[in-house]
Amino acid sequence: MKIYIDGRDNVEIKKQGENHFVLKDMSINYCTGCWDCWLKTPGVCRLKDDHNQIIKQLVKSDEWVFISNVRTGFITSTLKKTIDRIVQIVLPYIRIYEGECHHFPRYDLAPKVKIVVDGDVLTTESELLIEYFKRAALNFNGEFDVLIYEEEITDVDF
Amino acid sequence: MLIFNGSPRGEESNSYVMSNWFEYNKLYSLKYIKKHPNYLQEIKNHEKIVFIYPLYVDAMPGLVKEFLELIEDNVDLVKDKEFLFIIHCGFPEAVHLRTVEKYHTMLKDRFNLKRLDTILSPGSEGVRLMPDSMNKKRRLRLVSLVDEFRSGKELSKKTLNKLAGAEKLSTFKKVLYKVGNILGLTNMYWNSQLKKNNAYKKRYDRPYE
Numbered sequence: 001m002k003i004y005i006d007g008r009d010n011v012e013i014k015k016q017g018e019n020h021f022v023l024k025d026m027s028i029n030y031c032t033g034c035w036d037c038w039l040k041t042p043g044v045c046r047l048k049d050d051h052n053q054i055i056k057q058l059v060k061s062d063e064w065v066f067i068s069n070v071r072t073g074f075i076t077s078t079l080k081k082t083i084d085r086i087v088q089i090v091l092p093y094i095r096i097y098e099g100e101c102h103h104f105p106r107y108d109l110a111p112k113v114k115i116v117v118d119g120d121v122l123t124t125e126s127e128l129l130i131e132y133f134k135r136a137a138l139n140f141n142g143e144f145d146v147l148i149y150e151e152e153i154t155d156v157d158f
Numbered sequence: 159m160l161i162f163n164g165s166p167r168g169e170e171s172n173s174y175v176m177s178n179w180f181e182y183n184k185l186y187s188l189k190y191i192k193k194h195p196n197y198l199q200e201i202k203n204h205e206k207i208v209f210i211y212p213l214y215v216d217a218m219p220g221l222v223k224e225f226l227e228l229i230e231d232n233v234d235l236v237k238d239k240e241f242l243f244i245i246h247c248g249f250p251e252a253v254h255l256r257t258v259e260k261y262h263t264m265l266k267d268r269f270n271l272k273r274l275d276t277i278l279s280p281g282s283e284g285v286r287l288m289p290d291s292m293n294k295k296r297r298l299r300l301v302s303l304v305d306e307f308r309s310g311k312e313l314s315k316k317t318l319n320k321l322a323g324a325e326k327l328s329t330f331k332k333v334l335y336k337v338g339n340i341l342g343l344t345n346m347y348w349n350s351q352l353k354k355n356n357a358y359k360k361r362y363d364r365p366y367e
Contacts, residue, residue: 030166030219030220030221031166031214031219031220032166032167033165033166033167033171033212033214033219034167035351038348039348039351039352039355039357040355040357041357041360042352042357042360042361042362042363042365043363043364043365043366044365052366055366056366059364059366059367071227071230072223072226072227072229072230072265072268073261073264073265073268074217074223074261075223076223076227077220077221077223077224077226077227078220080214080217080218080219080220080223081219081220081221081223081224082220083215083220084214084215084219084220086215087215091361091362092348093339093344093345093348094249094335094344095339096327096332096335096336096339099326099332100249100251100253100254100326100327101249101250101251101254101327101335106362106363106364107364107366107367124264125264128257128260128261128264131257131260132216132217132257132261135216135254135257136215136216139215139216
């Protein structure tokens with residue numbers, strides 16, 4: 001199963017299906033760093049907003065596709081705040097994984113992580129995005145797959 | 159010197175504790191940006207601006223990213239200013255902070271800054287909980303680097319490297335860590351908090367499965 005987490009903030013986006021989450025049309029708060037999702041209500045964020053719709057789909061998906069325009073040289077803050085709150089799917093406990101300290105996974109997940117970007121993207125920016133999603137994938141027990149560049153994202157194999 | 163605390167925890171954060179080790183004119187929490195929309199004006203009024211924040215999923219917290227977008231939308235305000243980023247994380251290795259360090263480097267040209275430096279301080283999660291004596295080395299190094307930034311000097315590479323520590327754990331430390339995992343020593347803090355919150359039995363819950 002796939003999930004599309006669409007963090008573009010520069011265009012009108014038409015929702016393509018149940019597994020396509022258009023973040024700018026959703027109510028998603030910033031992670032407050034409270035750690036309740038680790039230490040008080042394990043696996044559940046205390047913020048009651050639309051983010052749990054994403055988590056429900058995310059833990060059932062073996063392919064995570066993040067979509068973003070490049071803003072200030074990186075993914076949009078709309079997408080970043082959404083990624084920040086994925087920490088509820090890992091445990092607080094730390095392990096040595098791929099030679100580094102990382103969190104133990106909460107679920108039996110090993111997702112392939114893709115990033116799709118549109119608009120004007122410099123080589124240095126796309127290299128940085130690949131490096132970032134490689135690291136983020138590692139933290140979520142996954143593996144980075146590919147960066148796809150689309151001049152205009154109209155059909156991302158939804 | 160103006161400091162922006164980019165931790166979503168605000169005054170309860172390690173970033174806040176570390177910020178108060180430095181001499182500054184003003185310290186603001188980005189957490190309150192909606193209540194105090196004058197932050198851009200404050201940037202206009204200062205030449206040296208420090209951002210201090212914890213790593214959230216391998217980069218800046220979304221809150222900080224949104225503020226950087228706001229700065230770019232008003233980029234003329236920061237032309238020829240001097241920025242210092244201090245980034246820290248709970249993981250003990252510097253490798254976790256390198257990607258976002260590269261990102262900051264790109265901001266120098268993007269924002270037409272006169273100067274941009276980044277200080278890495280891994281292994282910082284416990285700062286707010288530890289007595290000052292246990293933070294002494296970190297504090298002295300950070301204060302020394304921030305003093306250099308404030309006085310226009312180049313940051314000492316030796317101090318930067320000491321503060322950043324090892325890129326990855328040595329083989330010996332990895333083995334030690336694994337043994338600690340088996341014995342449950344590395345989980346003591348987490349387990350004590352889980353027990354305090356009556357959540358220990360639920361620690362492996364998978365509520366969305």
